[in-house]
Amino acid sequence: MDPEQMLKVAVEEARAGLAEGGIPIGAALFGPDGELLGRGRNRRVQDGDPSMHAETAAFRAAGRLRGYGRTTMVTTLSPCWYCSGLVRQFGIGRVVVGETRSFTGGHDWLAEHGVEVTVLDDPACVELMTGFIAARPELWYEDIGE
Amino acid sequence: MDPEQMLKVAVEEARAGLAEGGIPIGAALFGPDGELLGRGRNRRVQDGDPSMHAETAAFRAAGRLRGYGRTTMVTTLSPCWYCSGLVRQFGIGRVVVGETRSFTGGHDWLAEHGVEVTVLDDPACVELMTGFIAARPELWYEDIGE
Numbered sequence: 001m002d003p004e005q006m007l008k009v010a011v012e013e014a015r016a017g018l019a020e021g022g023i024p025i026g027a028a029l030f031g032p033d034g035e036l037l038g039r040g041r042n043r044r045v046q047d048g049d050p051s052m053h054a055e056t057a058a059f060r061a062a063g064r065l066r067g068y069g070r071t072t073m074v075t076t077l078s079p080c081w082y083c084s085g086l087v088r089q090f091g092i093g094r095v096v097v098g099e100t101r102s103f104t105g106g107h108d109w110l111a112e113h114g115v116e117v118t119v120l121d122d123p124a125c126v127e128l129m130t131g132f133i134a135a136r137p138e139l140w141y142e143d144i145g146e
Numbered sequence: 147m148d149p150e151q152m153l154k155v156a157v158e159e160a161r162a163g164l165a166e167g168g169i170p171i172g173a174a175l176f177g178p179d180g181e182l183l184g185r186g187r188n189r190r191v192q193d194g195d196p197s198m199h200a201e202t203a204a205f206r207a208a209g210r211l212r213g214y215g216r217t218t219m220v221t222t223l224s225p226c227w228y229c230s231g232l233v234r235q236f237g238i239g240r241v242v243v244g245e246t247r248s249f250t251g252g253h254d255w256l257a258e259h260g261v262e263v264t265v266l267d268d269p270a271c272v273e274l275m276t277g278f279i280a281a282r283p284e285l286w287y288e289d290i291g292e
Contacts, residue, residue, distance in 0.1 A: 044210065051197075051206040051232075060197040064190065066288055085231020085252070086197075090291035106231070142212055145236035 001034030003096040003118050006074040007125075009039055010098060013054065014076045014128055017041035023136075023143050024128045025077050027054035029062045029092075032070035038062030044143055053143075055083035059090070068092045076125045078105040080144055088113055098125030102133060103144065147180030149242040149264050152220040153271075155185055156244060159200065160222045160274055163187035169282075169289050170274045171223050173200035175208045175238075178216035184208030190289055199289075201229035205236070214238045222271045226251040226290060234259055244271030248279060249290065 006028065013026025028039040040057025043049050052060070055075050065071075068090045073079075076098035079087065084106025087095055094116040097107055101121070111117040133140045152174065159172025174185040186203025189195050198206070201221050211217075214236045219225075222244035225233065230252025233241055240262040243253055247267070257263040279286045 048210055049206055050208075050210050050236075051202045056197045056202075060195055062196075064194055064196050064288065068291060081231040081235040082228070083231070085227040085229070085234075088231075089227035090196075142210065145214060 001030065003074070003120060004122075006030055006034075006072065006096055007076070007098055007120060007122060009036065010054070010074045010076045011122075011124055011128075013039055013041040013058075014125070017043075017046070017054075018128065018132065020046050022046050023139060024132050025054040025075070027058040027073060027075040029058045030072045030074065037065070037071065042143065045139070050143075053080065053083050055079055055086060059086060072096060074098075076122075077129060078103055078107050078119075079110075080105040084110055087115060094118070096120065098122045099129065101126050102129035147176065149220070149266060150268075152176055152180075152218065152242055153222070153244055153266060153268060155182065156200070156220045156222045157268075157270055157274075159185055159187040159204075160271070163189075163192070163200075164274065164278065166192050168192050169285060170278050171200040171221070173204040173219060173221040175204045176218045176220065183211070183217065188289065191285070196289075199226065199229050201225055201232060205232060218242060220244075222268075223275060224249050224251040224253050224265075225256075230256055233261060240264070242266065244268045245275065247272050248275035 010026040018024035022045040023042040038061030043052035072094040074096040078100040156172040164170035169188040184207030189198035220242040224246040
């Protein structure tokens with residue numbers, strides 16, 4: 001499965017989050033043969049849960065697994081330190097990032113630590129986040145702890 | 147509130163987790179005046195949820211907050227990269243660690259990035275983890291992605 005196809009699932013999640021009044025960041029975890037293991041979106045608003053970023057929600061949805069080395073985490077936005085830490089701790093082998101313009105998290109750090117990182121610079125992802133940050137800055141800065 | 151007192155809450159959580167058949171790691175988030183904001187324990191076994199490490203559970207329990215700079219995260223064990231990333235992203239100002247003998251996560255990295263880190267080397271915490279790792283190694287290595 002190519003990165004663009006995987007990103008589509010994450011974008012669907014982000015759009016669903018936006019429609020719910022939430023923060024429009026989506027993610028999905030794929031297995032070695034392109035099988036979808038879990039998908040999710042930021043749930044701060046929907047569940048009042050600050051611990052559920054898109055990547056952690058996708059990771060949770062995949063359930064208990066052994067060995068993440070051949071899995072791919074795809075996310076609409078550069079993963080923050082929290083989500084980058086998740087990738088590093090569990091040894092997720094590959095990360096596909098929709099965009100890094102609105103926010104720069106730990107994707108370079110992950111690459112330094114051996115994770116295969118692909119940045120797509122996807123216009124739809126950029127538009128989702130720039131529109132959201134302009135409309136709801138207080139919610140965005142709450143979500144990244146600033 | 148001194149670090150030892152805060153650690154007691156985390157140890158209570160860890161012991162409760164062990165009694166439930168779970169991974170005995172506990173944590174709590176305290177506010178600037180020593181008020182308890184949230185407490186939690188690893189929930190991999192109890193909820194089948196790999197995203198709920200002790201620190202993330204305590205952070206979740208505290209709900210949506212603004213400004214973590216004057217909060218303290220206390221945990222029975224050195225925080226893994228995932229939980230260290232949480233601390234860094236949300237700007238939690240201080241971390242109290244029960245022990246670092248059984249596992250070394252990102253506490254030095256946090257200190258390098260300006261977090262005030264206190265390591266207590268608490269014998270009860272060491273005993274909890276060494277006993278658990280000897281008894282259930284497969285569960286422990288699953289929880290840290292190894």
